[in-house]
Amino acid sequence: MASPLAGGTVLIICTIIAIVLSNIEATAHWYHSIWTRNLTIGFEGFQLSKPLELWINDALMAVFFFVVGLEIKREIIGGQLNSLKQASLPIAAAFGGMAVPALIYFFFNGEGVAKDGWGIPMATDIAFALGILSMMSTRVPLSLKIFLTALAIVDDLGAILVIAIFYSSQIDWLMLGAAALVFAYLVSLNRRGVHKMRWYLFPSIILWILFLKSGVHATIAGVLIAMTMPYTAKYSKKFFLDHSHDLRERFRLADKGNIDVIHNETQHYILQDMRVLSRNAISPVQRLEHALHGAVAFFIMPIFALANAGIAVSVADLHALVSDQGLGIIMGLVIGKPLGIILFSFLAIKLGWSVMPSGATWAKLVAVGCLGGIGFTMSIFIDNLAFTDPTLINYGKMAILFASVLAATIGCLLMVMTKKVGLKDRW
Missing domain, CATH: 1.20.1530.10 (Na+/H+ antiporter like domain)
Structure with a gap:
C-alpha cells in the first residue's frame, strides 16, 4: 500500500x-x-x-x-x-x-x-x-x-x-436507464460468485461511457x-489454512536435501499452487x-x-x-x-x-x-x-x-x- x-x-x-x-x-x-x-x-x-x-x-x-x-x-x-x-x-x-x-x-x-x-x-x-x-x-x-x-x-x-x-448536467434518462441495466448485470455477477475480474472489465467500461453520455x-x-x-474471497479462511498446511507438508517431503536453492520440479509446482491458493484467499x-x-x-x-x-x-x-x-x-x-x-x-x-x-x-x-x-x-x-x-x-x-x-x-x-x-x- x-x-x-x-x-x-x-x-x-x-x-x-x-x-x-x-x-x-x-x-x-x-x-x-x-x-x-x-x-x-x-x-x-x-x-x-x-x-x-x-x-x-x-x-x-x-x-x-x-x-x-x-x-x-x-x-x-x-x-x-x-x-x-x-x-x-x-x-x-x-x-x-x-x-x-x-x-x-x-x-x-x-x-x-x-x-x-x-x-x-x-x-x-x-x-x-x-x-x-x-x-x-x-x-x-x-x-x-x-x-x-x-x-x-x-x-x-x-x-x-x-x-x-x-x-x-442535464440528464439523458435513456442513457441513465441503460447504465442501470449494466449496473444490474454487474451486481448479478457478484451475486453469482464470479471472482474473475475479466468478466467485470468490459461491462464496467460500458457503464462509464453511458454515464459520460447521461449527464451524471x-x-x-x-x-x-x-x-x-x-x-x-473465493477460498475461505479455513480452506486456506487446511490446504496451506497440506502444501507445506508436501513441499517438505519433496525436498532433496538442498535447502539453499529450490530447483526441484515438484517443489516448483507446489509453490505455484501456493500462489494460486494465496491469491484466491484474498x-x-x-x-x-x-x-x-x-x-x-x-x-x-x-x-x-x-x-x-x-x-x-x-x-x-x-x-x-x-x-x-x-x-x-x-x-x-x-x-x-x-x-x-x-x-x-x-x-x-x-x-x-x-x-x-x-x-x-x-x-x-x-x-x-x-x-x-x-x-x-x-x-x-x-x-x-x-x-x-x-x-x-x-x-x-x-x-x-x-x-x-x-x-x-x-x-x-x-x-x-x-x-x-x-x-x-x-x-
Whole structure:
C-alpha cells in the first residue's frame, strides 16, 4: 500500500511544478496548450474526443473514485464503519465537517455569481491530511489516524453524493436507464460468485461511457462499479489454512536435501499452487485496492494536480482571496471544517452515541479537525464542476490552495502545542 506521506509529497511537488510552469512566461503557453489538446479514442462510427484535461478529470479520476469506492465498501463491511458504535463518531464528525463549511460559503455567496460553489469547502483531501499525520506519528495516537481515515471516507461519500445530485448536467434518462441495466448485470455477477475480474472489465467500461453520455458525472460510475466488486474471497479462511498446511507438508517431503536453492520440479509446482491458493484467499476488493493504490497515489493524483493546479497568479489577482467567493472557501475550509467536526463530535460524545478515540484529547481532536480543512484534490474537482467561467474556476483554485496550506499549518502547530505542559489539561 502506498505511503500517505510519500503520496502527499509527490502531490505537493506536482502542485508546485504546475504553479511554477503556469507563471513563467516562457512555459505558460506550452503548459496550458498541453491540457487543451484534443485526444480521440475509438473507431469509425464511435469516437470519444475530448481535451486531455477532461480525459484526466472524467476518465483517470473515475479510477480514483473507483478506489475511493473500494475503500468505502471495505470500511462499511469490515472496517471502522461496520457497526453503528464504531461509525457513529466519524459519521457525526464528517456530517458536521460538510454542513458547517457549506453554510459558511452560502453566507458569503448566497446571492452572488459564485453561489454554486458551496460544495467546494465540504471536501477533505485524505492523502494530504494522513500524510501530515504520518509526519507527526510520535505525537498522534493511532486511534486519531483511524478516526481521520474513517471521517475522510465518509466525507468522500458525501462529496460523491453531492457531485451526483447537484453537479451533474442535464440528464439523458435513456442513457441513465441503460447504465442501470449494466449496473444490474454487474451486481448479478457478484451475486453469482464470479471472482474473475475479466468478466467485470468490459461491462464496467460500458457503464462509464453511458454515464459520460447521461449527464451524471462519469466519475460516479467508478464508485458504483466498486460497489459491485466481490468482498468475499473465493477460498475461505479455513480452506486456506487446511490446504496451506497440506502444501507445506508436501513441499517438505519433496525436498532433496538442498535447502539453499529450490530447483526441484515438484517443489516448483507446489509453490505455484501456493500462489494460486494465496491469491484466491484474498477478496477481489482487497486485491484491487492494493493493486491500484500506488497508481492512484503516484500517477493519477499527481497528473490531476499537474493539469488542474496551474494557476496564473498575479498581485492584481490576490484580491480574489478576500472576495466573497474566496472568503467562502477559505473560511469554510479553515474555520468551518474544524468547527463542524468538533461541534458534532462533542454532541455525539455528550449524548452518549459515541466515545472519544483512545488516547485522544479535545486539543488533538481540534488539530485533526484543522487538518480536515485540507481540501485540495476533491475541492479542486468540485470547483471545476461548479463553475463555467474560467476566472471563477481560477479564483476558486487560488482560494483552495491558500486555505489548504493555512489549514495544514494551523493543524500542525496545534498538534505540536498539545505536547506543551498544561495545554492538554486545560482542554
